[in-house]
Amino acid sequence: MEWMVPVNDILNEKITKLNYTLIPPGFHGDVRSVRVMQDSLSKLIDNLGEQSATAQGLNKVITTAEKLRNSPTHILYLLKDFKAKGGKGDVIGLLKVGHKHLFLFDERDKVCEVEPLCVLDFYVVPDRQRHGYGKLLFDHMLLDLETTAEKLAIDGPSPKMEQFLRKNYGVDKLMHQKNNFAVSPQFFAAVPEISKSGRITPVASPAVGRFAAHKPLSAIATVIHGGGTAAYQETTNGTTSASGNPDAGTNGADIKPEQPETNAHINDKNEHIDETEDITAVEKDGKETELADLQKSPERPSTLKVEPVSESPAPVLSPAGSSISRRDSQLTDRGYFDVKFYHNKLW
DSSP: OOOSSOHHHHOOSSEEEEOTTOOOTTOOOOHHHHHHHHHHHHHHHHHHHHHHHHHHTOSSOSOOHHHHHTOTTOEEEEEEETTHHHHTOEEEEEEEEEEOOEEEEOTTOOEEEEOOEEEEEEEEOGGGTTTTHHHHHHHHHHHHHTOOGGGEEEESOOHHHHHHHHHHHOOOOOEEOTTSEEEOTTHHHHSOOTTTTTOOOOOOOOOOGGGGSOOOOOHHHHHHHOOOSOEEEEOTTSOEEEESOTTOOTTSSOOOOOOOOOHHHHHHHHHHHHHHHHHHHHHHHHHHHHHHHHHOOOOOGGGSOOOOOOOOSOOOOOTTSOOSOTTGGGBOTTSOBOTTTTSOOOO
C-alpha cells in the first residue's frame, strides 16, 4: 500500500509511542508538513485497525485515528520494519493500552472497584507473527509503563492472546468477567482497590477575591444554624447586643444594681409627685374650658334675620315655563334653602 509520506520519514524509532496529538516524538516541520504527516499516519493507523478487527472477528474497528484523538488517556505503540518496502519502512504491529474504571469479581465473587491498565488492542501482521515481534512490542510497553502482565486487564482476549500470555508471561488462565474483560488470578493481589489505595482527596483551593472577604456575624444565621453562646437582645437605640448577661445595658454598658431607698429619697419622691399632680390639675382645667367653648352650638338658621329680596327686572321664563327665577327658587317661604330648587313648584 502506497503512502503519501514514507514510514521512515514519519517514525524515527523502531517502536513509536503516540498519544491523542498524533505527533511522533522527534518530528519537526512546519504547519503544512505536520498536517501531511498526520494525514498519512491516520491512514496507516486506520488500515492496521481494520486488519486487527478482521483477524479477531469483531463487528467494529477498535483502533482508529479518530478514536485515539478523542481518548486523551489512551496510548498507541507502533512497531515498524526499517527494511520493508525497499527501505521506505512499514508498520508491522500495534498495541493500544489505557486505564479503565472497572468493577471486577475475584475468586470469591467479591466485587472490586479498580482502575487498572488495560490492553485494548494488540495485533501483528500475519507474515510477521511467530518471529518474536509481538513479545518485543509487549515488553517495550511493560518497561515503558513500569508494570507487569499480572496487573493488566485484557479487553476481549482471543485464544491467540491467551496462548501468548501463557507462553511468554506464565499466565496459565484468565478469569473472564461479565464486562468482557479478563484478568489473571494474581491480579487482585497485585492491584489495590480504589477505596483502599489511599487516593488523596482533592483539597479545595482557598477562596480569592470577594469570596475571601470578611463576613460579619449574622444573628439570623446563628439562630438557624446554631453555634456560639451569645444571646442577641433588642435595645432601645435599635441595635442588638451580644452578651451572655441578660441584663446588658442599652448602650453597651452594664446596668448597675439597684441601691436600697432611704427616707430622704422617699420624701423627695413624694414632693415630686405632689408638684406633678398640681401641674396636671391646672392643665386639665384649661383644657376643659377650651372644650366647653368649642362645644357651644352656633345660632340656628331659624334665629337668623331674613331680609327681603331686592327688586329685579322682569323674570325670564325658564325652559320649563316657570316664571320664578333660579335664584328665588332656591329659598323657601321661610328663608331656608330648598333642596328641590331644580324642580318647578307645582304644588
